[in-house]
Amino acid sequence: MYYNHVIRLVAISIITISLGIQSSFALTESVDLFGTINSADLVLNDIWIEPENPKNREAVTVHGTVYNAGIIPTEAVSNVVTIGYIVNGELVEISLLENVLPGIENGVKISSGPIFDAISGNYVITVILNYHDTLSHLRDNPGNNIVQKVFQIGEKAPLLISSNVYQKYNDRTNEQEIRVEGEIADIFQEVQKNKDLRIKIEDTIRGKVITDTHGRFTFDTTIPFDDRIIEMQTNLENESSISDSKPIFPIKLQDKQSALALEVISDELELNLDRSDITAVIFQDSYENLFGKITTNKNYNRQDTTMNNFDLSIGNFLINKMPSDHEYIVEIYMKGRIVDAFQRVFQENEVITRSVSISETAKVQFKITDKNGTPQDNVVIENWIYSASTNSEGLTEWINTLPNFTSNEPYVAKAIFPDGTIVWSEPFVVNEQESVSVEIIMEAN
Known part of the structure; x- marks a missing residue:
């Protein structure tokens, strides 16, 4: 495709120069040929595509045939004649036409080169001769310079x-x-x-x-x-x-009300939403206005006046009523870890659904040593989601954990040694279905 863009730039540059020069010789030529109608009359006879039945993502080229129905060669009128190729209303290629001698027997074949990659559907392709109008209308009839066809590639897209x-x-x-x-x-x-x-x-x-x-x-x-x-x-x-x-949804919305419905998708065959510890933190119109926190955790801190349970839990949906005609920013957490976020205007009587994928297929294991590489046992590893202890080889069991929502929110864990020493791990990221081993080294006092 880079080559086509270079040709296009060259063509436009030549056209710009030629239009500046052409004014000097066009007067003489008009005197010589004045009164001769269609002295160089280009006719675009037909267009087609190759391959005729392209495969998915295969490059497609547009071809056509052109002949000169006039009485003089095109170069006698203009040394620059362009061809425009338009696909579904977008100009995708401009090329230069070679000199065409008079007579249908001297017709030439034109080609766009690869200009689009095929996907199933209908394509409206338009080819325009004399695209930059460098041939005088006294000589070239513009009515026969355009051909437009619809080509169906593959099965008709639904x-x-x-x-x-x-x-x-x-x-x-x-x-x-x-x-x-x-x-x-x-x-x-x-x-x-x-x-x-x-x-x-x-x-x-x-x-x-x-x-x-x-x-x-x-x-x-x-x-x-x-x-x-x-x-x-x-x-x-x-x-x-x-x-x-x-x-x-089986929810009773009234005037000026809308609802948020979180669809929780999990790897677990039977997802128990009441034990999933999912919390939605909702801001109304801006981050300066905290609308509330909605959670599945029945044991939340009752002193937090912004915290409530969801209005309805049904199937794998968590549903909550909200005032309509506001823009809400919603952040979704599981076990204190952010797993999704979105922003949306809630219209009256509309239920906004959002799918949240909960996966605990990621795993992490910790290896604890001193600076000499000696394994350290009975070391407790903690973060706000899990805790584990090392064995005689300085290793914890593999721990199921949530993948990181973003690399900007890495995990960290602390190692608590038997003597009370605390060492923090370097930040680490765990992707879905990935197993990560994290080493923590105890430095000498």
Whole structure:
């Protein structure tokens, strides 16, 4: 691709120079050829791509055929004629056209060189001759200088459906009032109007909607309140699409309320959220305004007035109501260690879901020696998550631990020797599914 960019820069430089020179000879030429229409008339006959059926990520080149329907060579009119190659509305290449002699039998083949890597989908490719308009319109007919075609590569990419679900509890009818808002686009983010969608709740079609001119849709319905999570799904009726699935939670939201739903994903087959010691620290609108701390730890310090338990724990979701129409900064901790953080505006009656992956597949082992390399036994290793003791070989057992959320938050541990001496480890980082051995050396007094 670097070569193509160099050619493009050279072409533009030549064009700039030639346009400055051309004004001096164009007057003489116009007198010589005045009254001769289409004296050098370029015609772009056809375009195609190679390979015809490219593999995924294979480089694609655009080719075409050009002939001169006029009566004089193109170099007699201009020594610089450019070709523009446009893919899905973006100019990706400019190349120079060689001299083309008159007559269809003197036609030439043009080529862009590799200009994009193939992925499945539709490509609108446009090739424009005389891109910089260096041929006078008196000689070249611009109407036959452009060819545009749509090429399908691989299987047609499915359309993408994105949606938000808003739920409000009606205490008079004991129903959830549900609104689904969303849009449909292709892989190039082009909106898709007049598309038929089905809205399904619990595998039952609740209704159908059609996208508007902006590719958006809205659907309203009511369902009886249930004390379990209910799945809502949207998909296209007659076309391939990546359907969008959203949960409807058993929480009773009123006006000016929203909710946070943390989905905890763990390596454990059966995750016990009540024993996971997960805490969400929430700031409202800025870090200067601590909204509160929400935890699964039933034994939290009751004197901390900012600390509360989650409103609801169901399945692997932790759910809490919050005032709507605010931007919240949420930091999530497990056993005192940060594992995730995000920032989001919570709209009225919206439940913001966030998946949090909890993994204890990382392991750490400590080796304690003196400066001569002699193993030290009965040394206690502690940090705020775990503690262990060394054996006669100066080693602890392998300890399951949380991977580091970021390298900017490394672990440290302290070694407490039998005589009361304390030595801190160097900071260390443990990645997911990694086993790390950390050595702590006792220096002589």
